[in-house]
Amino acid sequence: MSRLLYRLGRAAALRPWRMIIVWLVAVGALFGLAGAFGGATHDNYRLSGSGAQRASDLLADHFPALSGADARVVVRNPAGRVDQDRLAAVGAKLRELPHVAAVDPAPPGKGGATGLLTVRYDVPVTELAPKASLDRLEGATAELRAAGYQVEFGGQLAENVGAPGGIGEGVGVVAALVVLFLAFGSVVAAGLPLAVALAGLGAGVSGITLLAAATDIATTAPTLAVMVGLGVGIDYALFILTRHREGLAEGLPVPEAAGRATATAGMSVLFAGFTVLLALCGLLLSGVPVFMTMGFATGLVVAATVLSALTLLPAVLGLAGRRVLRRRDRAAGAVVHTDAPLVRRWAGHVGRHPWAWLLVSLVVLLTLAAPAAGMRTWPSDASSEPTSNTVRRSYDLLADGYGPGANGPLLVAVDLRKVDRAQLPAIRDRIARTDGVVDVAPPQMSPDGAAAVLVATPAYGPQDERGPGVVDRLRAHALPDGAEITGLTAIYVDLNRRLDDRLWPVIGLVVATSFVMLLLVFRSLVAPLKAAAMNLLSIGAAYGVLVAVFQWGWGSALLGLPHSVPVSSFITLLMFVVLFGVSMDYEVFLLSRVREDWLRTGDARGSVGSGLAATGRVISSAALIMVAVFAGFASDPSLVIKQMGVGLAVAVALDATLVRLVLVPAAMALLGRANWWLPGPLARVLPEFDPHGAAAEEPERTPVPA
Incomplete structure (x- = not known):
């Protein structure tokens, strides 16, 4: 393998433009394909076999209005009670928006100062263009703001509107340039690892976008992949560049130094990248689709950065020549210290x-x-957002007006093919008597009469440590066979335990x-x-x-x-x-x-x-x-x-x-x-590997100025 890498690196350095053009064409083609055929990211938290998943599947099959995305419009009148007629007029406007299947008003909150409209869509959030849909909600509620009301938005739609990104990437790139320049004392040497890493990053991220068209890719997967890919990509290029500079210091011609560096440090890069990929494969055992896609996405970017370090870097090293050394180290007779x-x-x-x-x-x-x-582990929710975010403000308004449990209602799905409809009042009573439940709405029947749903409001918010206990008590003592719980808190309980x-x-x-x-x-x-x-x-x-x-x-x-x-x-x-x-x-x-x-x-x-x-x-x-x-x-x-x-x-x-x-x-x-x-x-019995490149061809050393 080291002999192959040696030949690859030396050939790329001898004819650099060939490899550079190949990479430019490949990255450009991937960008074009991603723009034309790429898909959108989507979190798939499906937990096959869990109670929350069974309840969610039952609701999706028999309650079409509950199968799409939702948004919460929370209204607060700082001067007194919310005008219910004005709120109803806004609800009528919301019903006219694209893909809105229903708008469900809630009773007035504490003191009548808080109102809630739940907007239900007939498509999942990935088909809504969340930012544009949120803008439509703001437009439909503009008259409430004009009347002095505070209007905030929560639910799936608002939570899927991402904040502008790029800060982390920008900080990383600038910091990398500074460190590389201080380490090498050459603008060329500082820029090469970064350029090579960004080429691999561009190819990998385009691949993620194309992959999203075929399967669900977690919304945080591209950011995680960029974070890891940028770090390891610069590092991989840095290790090969350092070995290349050592070769130049020893008097090797540029192509020989590039070939030798690729055969030695490149072999270590190959094994290191493969080790990262093996570690990411561990996510397959999680059993959670969102984790699996994070592994696929990050692995794709890591593989692309390894490839760019082994192929593109030797080419640009050949093009740069001895300019990767400090200016004083290029002078005739200069001694270059690499130790x-x-x-x-x-x-x-x-x-x-x-x-x-x-x-x-x-x-x-x-x-x-x-x-x-x-350590206490628990999925994050809107209460973890900064107060500058409308999702966090809607969470606080809802908790203040309706109680903390209003942010994480429990949906009890009852399969009426297994449970007699006459048992529904008794089920509701048992739920209401459960410690930690403050309210239970009357059961709602599905259009086909095959299922029912009861909405229970717990006393605690989704992140409260006492929330899982409420779910456990309901499952153990209040629900018969054929009934299960879903909702944010129940999903969190099942997800957390699955991951543990x-x-x-x-x-x-x-x-x-x-x-x-x-x-x-x-x-x-x-x-x-x-x-x-x-x-x-x-x-x-x-x-x-x-x-x-x-x-x-x-x-x-x-x-x-x-x-x-x-x-x-x-x-x-x-x-x-x-x-x-x-x-x-x-x-x-x-x-x-x-x-x-x-x-x-x-x-x-x-x-x-x-x-x-x-x-x-x-x-x-x-x-x-x-x-x-x-x-x-x-x-x-x-x-x-x-x-x-x-x-x-x-x-x-x-x-x-x-x-x-x-x-x-x-x-x-x-x-x-x-x-x-x-x-x-x-x-x-162990096979022989050569991680040091000893099998590479002995370079032809020709006297050159140091």
């Missing part, structure tokens, strides 16, 4: 006092991870596949075990920081949140697979250089210092870029993306500093030659 003496001395210091540094780093990581023991049940199988699969991958690459039992343990430590520390920042509220105000919030149910599983894959990237790059030196010298402790010296600067630069990219996404309005950005930034920062610069050299110094231990029988 990091400070890192080498630090590794030696840690190696001389391994137990002390091992214990210090473990104490710090375990202290940071400690808050994770009290699948977390450990996903962790097991990701750790096991990564272990096998590193076992094959480095032919060692100890190195993969050590890598897995250290990755788990850094991920645990990131979980602990998330709890402190979001659940304890230590950083809520800085992140634009109105109050402390639970850690999103999506985060534990999603962040684990992404972080484990990304952390393995650094492990592959570091261990590749350490093992390369170990095979050459046989010095177990010295090879750790040499590997860190060779990779310390580039890993630090790559980590700084990735931290900046991830931290930039902490400004995203989506709570899931915000928490992912903070968690990933913290984990990568810890991984590149405390883990790679302290824990790894300390542990490897203690293990010595045992780092590379592999039982003889296993060594004989």
Whole structure:
């Protein structure tokens, strides 16, 4: 494989415009196809086999008005009671809007100062163009605002109107340029990794848009894919560029240096990217379609960035020539230093006092991870939005006028083919007597008479810790066979429990596949075990920081949140697979250089210092870029993306500093030659891989000015 990569890189550098034109045509074609045939994103939270899903299916089959999207128009009169005639006139206007199937008015709220109109559509939210539909709602209610009323909007329609994006991407790009320029001292060298990563990103995101035309893609999937793809894409290009500069410093011609870099660092990039893809495959075990599509989308972008690093980067390196070096390093007779003496001395210091540094780093990581023991996971809702958002304001108005449970009513679906209609009054009474239920509306019959629905209002909002108990009590004591509960809170209960049940199988699969991958690459039992343990430590520390920042509220105000919030149910599983894959990237790059030196010298402790010296600067630069990219996404309005950005930034920062610069050299110094231990029988059956590019053709070194 390394020989193939060598030839690919050298050929691309020799004839750069061929590869560049191929990429321009490919990305342009994908953009055009995505614009012409791409689909829209849509969250599919279908939980096959869950009680909430059975109830939702029954309602969709027998209550057509409940099968489409909905919007809530919440009206507040600050000066007194809401004029019901004026509200009815607005309701009539709303019924005339496109795709509106019904408008259901609610009784006046507390003191008559709050009114509610529920708008039901005959199509799902993905077919409505939410922003345009919300503008129509604002137009239809303009006379209420003119009369001095406060009008806010909630429900599916308003919650699917995305805030303007691009801030996270912009912060990441600017930060990457600054770090790359400081690291390389060359505008050309700073721009190349970014340009190559953006090319892969463009191809991958276009692929996501095309994929959305064929299947449901989660609304947060493209943002997550861009966040991860931008970080790893720049890093992959950075590692190959660094190796290329080392080749130029050794006197290699540009095509030879590009070929050699592709064969060595490119092989590590290939294995690192494959490790990320393997980790993302763990999302298939979640059993939740929205998670699966997040894995597909992110994997598509990661694969595209790997491809751009291995094919497009050598071409632009050939085009750039020696301009990737600093101006002073291009002068005749200049000596180019690629080593990091400070890192080498630090590794030696840690190696001389391994137990002390091992214990210090473990104490710090375990202290940071400690808050994770009290983590509460729960999906986010409108109460987590900033008060500048109409969805949040409608949530507050509704809670104030109708009680907190009005934001998460429970829909009890009764299959009248299994339950006698005469039992409906008794069912309603049992629901009303259940602790935590404040009101139950009379049963409504479906048009075909095959089903009924009762709307129960709980005493608690969807994020309240007492909400799941109400759902459990209703299911256990109030409902007969043939009746089930759905609604926001019930769906959250089932989703949260499904994700909790699948977390450990996903962790097991990701750790096991990564272990096998590193076992094959480095032919060692100890190195993969050590890598897995250290990755788990850094991920645990990131979980602990998330709890402190979001659940304890230590950083809520800085992140634009109105109050402390639970850690999103999506985060534990999603962040684990992404972080484990990304952390393995650094492990592959570091261990590749350490093992390369170990095979050459046989010095177990010295090879750790040499590997860190060779990779310390580039890993630090790559980590700084990735931290900046991830931290930039902490400004995203989506709570899931915000928490992912903070968690990933913290984990990568810890991984590149405390883990790679302290824990790894300390542990490897203690293990010595045992780092590379592999039982003889296993060594004989394992296939031979060459992650160091030793099989690449020996480059022809010709004297050139340094």
